[in-house]
Amino acid sequence: MTPLLDIRDLSVSFRTRAGLVPTLDKVSLQLGRGEILGLVGESGAGKSLTGLALTGLLPPNAVVTAGSVRFDGQEVLGLSEAALRRIRGRRIGMVFQDPMTALDPLMRIGEQLVETIRHHLRLSRGAALDRAAELLDAVGIPAARQRLRSYPHEFSGGMRQRVVIALALAAEPELIVADEPTTALDVSVQAQVLELLRGLCRDRGTAILLVTHDMGVIAETADRLAVLYAGGVVEAGPVGPVLSEPGHPYARGLMRAIPQVGAARDSLVPIEGAMPRPGQWPGGCRFQPRCPLARAACGEPPPDVALGSSHVARCHFAGVEEEPRHARA
Amino acid sequence: MIRSVLASDLAWRLSRSPGAMLALAVLVTLLILSLFAPVFAPQNPFDLATLDLFSGLTPPVWREGGRAEYVLGTDEQGRDLWSAILYGMRISLAVGLVSVVLSMVVGVAIGLIAGTSGGWVDTVLMRVADAQLALPAILVALLIDGAARAVVDVAAQQSLAIPVLIFSIALSGWVQYARAVRAAAMVEMRRDYVSAARLLGLGRARLLIRHVMPNSIGAVFVLATVHVAAAVVTEATLSFLGVGMPPTVPSLGTLIRNGYDFLFSGEWWVSIFPGCALVLLVFAVNVLGDWLRDTLNPRLQ
Amino acid sequence: MLELEALSVTYPVGRRARLAALSDLSLTARAGQTLAIVGESGCGKSTAARAIAGLEEPSGGRVLLDNRPLAPAVERRSREERQAIQMVFQDPMSSLNPRRSILHTVAEPMLEMGLVRTLGQARPLVEAALAEVGLPGADLSRYPHQFSGGQRQRICIARALAGEPRLIIWDEPTSALDVSVQAQVLNLIQRLQRDRDLAYVFISHDLGVVDHVADEVAVMYLGRAVETGPARQIMRAPRHPYTRALLAAIPSLAATGSRARIGGEVPNPMAPPAGCPFHPRCPEVRPACRAALPELRPLTESRRVACLRAEDLYGEPTT
Numbered sequence: 001m002t003p004l005l006d007i008r009d010l011s012v013s014f015r016t017r018a019g020l021v022p023t024l025d026k027v028s029l030q031l032g033r034g035e036i037l038g039l040v041g042e043s044g045a046g047k048s049l050t051g052l053a054l055t056g057l058l059p060p061n062a063v064v065t066a067g068s069v070r071f072d073g074q075e076v077l078g079l080s081e082a083a084l085r086r087i088r089g090r091r092i093g094m095v096f097q098d099p100m101t102a103l104d105p106l107m108r109i110g111e112q113l114v115e116t117i118r119h120h121l122r123l124s125r126g127a128a129l130d131r132a133a134e135l136l137d138a139v140g141i142p143a144a145r146q147r148l149r150s151y152p153h154e155f156s157g158g159m160r161q162r163v164v165i166a167l168a169l170a171a172e173p174e175l176i177v178a179d180e181p182t183t184a185l186d187v188s189v190q191a192q193v194l195e196l197l198r199g200l201c202r203d204r205g206t207a208i209l210l211v212t213h214d215m216g217v218i219a220e221t222a223d224r225l226a227v228l229y230a231g232g233v234v235e236a237g238p239v240g241p242v243l244s245e246p247g248h249p250y251a252r253g254l255m256r257a258i259p260q261v262g263a264a265r266d267s268l269v270p271i272e273g274a275m276p277r278p279g280q281w282p283g284g285c286r287f288q289p290r291c292p293l294a295r296a297a298c299g300e301p302p303p304d305v306a307l308g309s310s311h312v313a314r315c316h317f318a319g320v321e322e323e324p325r326h327a328r329a
Numbered sequence: 330m331i332r333s334v335l336a337s338d339l340a341w342r343l344s345r346s347p348g349a350m351l352a353l354a355v356l357v358t359l360l361i362l363s364l365f366a367p368v369f370a371p372q373n374p375f376d377l378a379t380l381d382l383f384s385g386l387t388p389p390v391w392r393e394g395g396r397a398e399y400v401l402g403t404d405e406q407g408r409d410l411w412s413a414i415l416y417g418m419r420i421s422l423a424v425g426l427v428s429v430v431l432s433m434v435v436g437v438a439i440g441l442i443a444g445t446s447g448g449w450v451d452t453v454l455m456r457v458a459d460a461q462l463a464l465p466a467i468l469v470a471l472l473i474d475g476a477a478r479a480v481v482d483v484a485a486q487q488s489l490a491i492p493v494l495i496f497s498i499a500l501s502g503w504v505q506y507a508r509a510v511r512a513a514a515m516v517e518m519r520r521d522y523v524s525a526a527r528l529l530g531l532g533r534a535r536l537l538i539r540h541v542m543p544n545s546i547g548a549v550f551v552l553a554t555v556h557v558a559a560a561v562v563t564e565a566t567l568s569f570l571g572v573g574m575p576p577t578v579p580s581l582g583t584l585i586r587n588g589y590d591f592l593f594s595g596e597w598w599v600s601i602f603p604g605c606a607l608v609l610l611v612f613a614v615n616v617l618g619d620w621l622r623d624t625l626n627p628r629l630q
Numbered sequence: 631m632l633e634l635e636a637l638s639v640t641y642p643v644g645r646r647a648r649l650a651a652l653s654d655l656s657l658t659a660r661a662g663q664t665l666a667i668v669g670e671s672g673c674g675k676s677t678a679a680r681a682i683a684g685l686e687e688p689s690g691g692r693v694l695l696d697n698r699p700l701a702p703a704v705e706r707r708s709r710e711e712r713q714a715i716q717m718v719f720q721d722p723m724s725s726l727n728p729r730r731s732i733l734h735t736v737a738e739p740m741l742e743m744g745l746v747r748t749l750g751q752a753r754p755l756v757e758a759a760l761a762e763v764g765l766p767g768a769d770l771s772r773y774p775h776q777f778s779g780g781q782r783q784r785i786c787i788a789r790a791l792a793g794e795p796r797l798i799i800w801d802e803p804t805s806a807l808d809v810s811v812q813a814q815v816l817n818l819i820q821r822l823q824r825d826r827d828l829a830y831v832f833i834s835h836d837l838g839v840v841d842h843v844a845d846e847v848a849v850m851y852l853g854r855a856v857e858t859g860p861a862r863q864i865m866r867a868p869r870h871p872y873t874r875a876l877l878a879a880i881p882s883l884a885a886t887g888s889r890a891r892i893g894g895e896v897p898n899p900m901a902p903p904a905g906c907p908f909h910p911r912c913p914e915v916r917p918a919c920r921a922a923l924p925e926l927r928p929l930t931e932s933r934r935v936a937c938l939r940a941e942d943l944y945g946e947p948t949t
Contacts, residue, residue: 042808156895157671186670187835189895191879213809216881243883257813259838260883261865268842270813274778521719522727524685525789527704529742530712543729 002073004175004207005031005054010067012049012058014278020063023278024049025231027067033174034205036198038218038239041228042275047211050228051177053077054209055092056084072174090120093168097180099160102167103152109136109163110148113170120171135166140196158189165196169206176200179211194221215258219243224310227251230276230286237311247305247313249291252321285316293317342624352616359610363418370412371398375578380407386596402598404587410598413584414606420580421610424495425561429553431499432560436506437546443507444514444545445537455511458504466501466559467566473497474572494573498563502556506549513545555618558611565607581607631696631829632659632682632715632797638690639677649900651677653853654691656926658846659797662823664830666844666861668837670876672899673850675833679801682831683717695797713743716795720802722782726774732785733770736760739793759788764818780811784818791822797829804839816842837880841865849873852899852907855926859933869935869944871912906938914943 012024024046031037041047052058054069056079069076071087079087088094096102104112113132117123123131129148136144139162152160161181168176178197182190198221201208210222218225219239226236227250235248246252253271273290276282282289284299291298297316305318313319343349362369372379384407388395395402401410443454461469477493517523518541526540565582567573569589574580576587581603588600639652652674659665667675680686682693684704693700695714701707716739719725726735736759737752746752753770760768763784774782783803790798800819804812820843823830834840840847844861849870857870868874875892894911897903903910909919918938926936937943 042810156898158895186896187837187876188670188879188892191881192893194881214881215809216883219883220881254809255883257810258883259813259816259836259842261838261841261877261880263838263842268813268816270817271810272814274780274811275808521721521725524680524683524719525717525725525786526727526738527685528683528712528715528717529739529793530705530707530709531742532705539730540727544727 002070003030004033004035004072005029005209006068006070007050007054008068008070010050010053010069011065012046012053013063013065014059015061015063016279018279020065021279022065022281023062023231024053025281027228027231027233029209029226029233029236031175031207031209033207034201035224036201036208036210036222038222038225039209039211039228040213040215040218040225042213044230044275044277045228046231046278047213047228048179051094051179051209051211054177055088055094056081057088089116089173090171091173091175093171093173093176095161095164095168095176095178095181097183099157099164099184100152102164103160105152108149108151109155110150113148113167116167116170131170132166135169136163138169138200139163139166140192141166158185158193161185161189161193162196165193165200169200169204172204173206175207175209177209177211180213181210182217183212183214190217197221215243215254227254230281231278232286233314234287235311235313237308241308241311245307247307247311247318248287248315249293249317250287251313253290287315293320343620346620348616349620352613352620355609355613356617359418359606359613360422363415363422366412366415366419370409370415372409372412374408374413374416382407386591386599388596389598389602401602402596404584404599405591410584410602413579414581414603417579417581417584417603418606418610420491420574420578421561421564421582421607424491424498424564424574424580425557428495428498428502428560428564429556431495432502432556433506433549433553435499436503437510437542437549439503440507440510441514441537441542441545444511445518445533445541451511454507458507461501462504466498466563469501470497470563470567471570471572473500474567478572490573490575490578494564494567497567498560501563502560505552505556509548509552510545513548514541517541517544551618551622554621555615558614558618561607561614562611581610631661632831633657633694633697634678634682634691635694636691637678637681637688637693639674639681639686640689643900647900650853650902651899652681652688654926655848655850655855656691657848657855657858659829659831661796661829662827663845664823664832664843665846665848666832666834666840667848667850668834668840668876669850670835670896672852672896674853675835675850676801677853678850679717679799679831679833683715683799684712709743713793714796715799716790716793716797717799717801718783718786718790718803721806722779722786723774723806725786726782728774731771731773732756732760732768732777735774736785736789736792739789743793745792745794756788756792759792760785762791762822763788764814780807780815783807783811783815787815787818787822791826795828797831799831799833801833802835803832805834805836812839819843837865837877849876852897852902854907854936855934856908856936857934858926859930863933867944869929869933869940870908870937871914871943872908874944875911875913906936914939 007027007029010024010027011022013020013022027050029037039047039050064077110132113135114125114128117128117131132148133144136147141147141159141162155163182193185193194217197208200206212218222239224238225242226233229250235242235246235251242251246255256269257271259268271290276286285302288294288298302314302316304312304314306312307319384399384403385405387399387403389402390397390400399409403409439454443451474493474497481489523536523540526536564573564580568580568582569586574583576583584603585600591599634655634657637652637655641649641651643649655678657665667678669675677686681688684707687702695711700711704712733756736756737749740746740752740755746755756770765781765784804815807815816839822828832843841861847861847864848855848858851872857864857873864873868877892911905920905922906924909915924936924938926934929935929940
């Protein structure tokens, strides 16, 4: 069965004073219908860029230098703006990090919902209002009908993010791209919103591309995950195997560097150095300068090594470990 | 250090905007011409001894009756217009630049004090600013100029003309700087590096000078470039109205006024050429200033 | 070393309303130990930090250093008092003056505290300070924007240490940093404490980080402390329903299905609920909870809880 989203070898560069600077290098992802895929990486790794490339929302000085992005079998790159607009919102919904800038502060949210609904689905105003109330209800906002008349500033942060999710769902999309949807929220609210996303995925069969820097969020929410480092996917696979037995030294390093409640006191092992910014990528494996396993072979671009069913790591020494792993209490 | 980084980045951005580059070229040309006026001007229009009354109202060289030594013609006193424009532009630019600098100093000081003090000091200063904004700049300049004339006797007026002019234009323009700096200062006061400085016990004055001011005056330079154009026009207007530069030391505005009387009797060049020069100058400064403002606007990044 | 006694900070809002950002906070911080203040947005932890530092004036209560009350405003404190307490802020971008070189920035505390008299004298000390925080050989004439986020935070740490303080307030020092850098900075923070026997007040919303660094913890909700005590005990066996809920809500890497979730959100601090501020969201609420504000009272020798039902819930308390 063709995956809903099939990104192959996507490479994106930016036009700058210094020429073309690559920021994504041969990124490949697949997302099936009704699946939640987590795209994890630190800031500057390129994860937001990947999300934007899906819907033709790349900034004007970005250039796709190679690769393909297929949505439901159709190539998205190079589509006309009109064709892209038919996909955006209608078949691919988007949830961004900051709910305050996603919502027009001067419009009642009912109006914003109705506007989106009527743009994508040919419904009368009355039917659109009904649907808007349904959506607000589905995302867990009490007294949905009355709240249609509220303005964004009358909602709390978590509520606003729920409204943004409702907006993304308005046209019954097959895929939602959520870029750091819970980063700006309190922990207790974050848990609620994540549960909401999982529930929506289950009930409506909507696939979700969850882009975040927070491994914990991925662990809780996603079925599969891809780890992005310096513009490339270094590891991908089902969440369980990747988190419990990471094959790539970076992923392994991350697991040891994240403080967890209940872990032993001196157990934080940081990854020395910092991720190279676009324009400063070393040749060969880009993690090499920080990698405890680095050898001469790492000067060559690393291969994708299969570690299990659909579990892949891009490393010359995928799966190999130097020192014993610290026990996680 | 920061300025050199900005400068090179700015230079790159400049190279992508042909309009701004053209404006810069025009401005630099005009600046060189007026700075080195004695070199480029065949005649010193302020030196009465070199004027030849009989050459008065000679038309430009390409018209019938024109002469090669007076390329753009002469005014009624025999002053070569080309020379007069160069020397006049000098004065226009000098008055424009100095009054803007003065405006900036006054405005920045008031804005910083208002922005970092808060409370009634801020309120009082801003209400004064608001009150002045209610009056058009020309009117303010006229008032100050008029008051000065009343106080100073006629003999001294000639030599004091430039300082009074500069003073009145400066005083009519400080408000926008004060507001911009005040807004920026209020933002910077909230930043953590100011808190860190407070933790060291820095008093208000040192906090202001060392930390707040350098980070609040960015917007001011952009304002200033556009303001120079306005100041030049204000000076020209005042001179045109007869309350600016005296006719013996003409700026572009005075030249325009001078020629105004001859406009409808056929000797159009006496007024039009200085007018063109003024337009060119103001236009170039405005285009450059607009481009600078758009480029440096963080929100458009 | 540091004591907060019934510290309160209230802001007037508009003509009549008042916002109680902090109410009645009493805590102690000791040399060589880390006191963590945790909570979600609006809980008052940052307000507490700023009140300790003297950047905000409390409307009630006081802060004591070595048993002597500190002047509420940092401008009126003595030089010794200012030297003793320093702070590292959350956002490395806005914590450094963009127009000053890092030499000036790190040397400024040394000069202000009278440790050196000229910039020249400060230079070798600045180099040493930067080397100690993991930036050896850094170019002192550079400006903040030429460094990465993690490096900028290290510069802020060097600045905080430059004046030789005895207590450092950390306001979410790693929240704005990437995961791999966060671990480096946390390790650095702990090493510095061991080497210099510093007292820390550590503000955070991230319980994983807090569990890693804290000796004592105070959990805050809507401006009040709801639970205080040794960090290990509170993290392993929380006694306040909010603490439990907070711990349950953290996404963990060893995720196993769903956990007990609390509904609702932190209420508007301008309109706090009557009685116990947590009662509308509390899974263990009883009618009495609406009526009276529970006091923070001792449950065991070292722990305090602000809950009417503290003794009855969650089994026997252990020391």
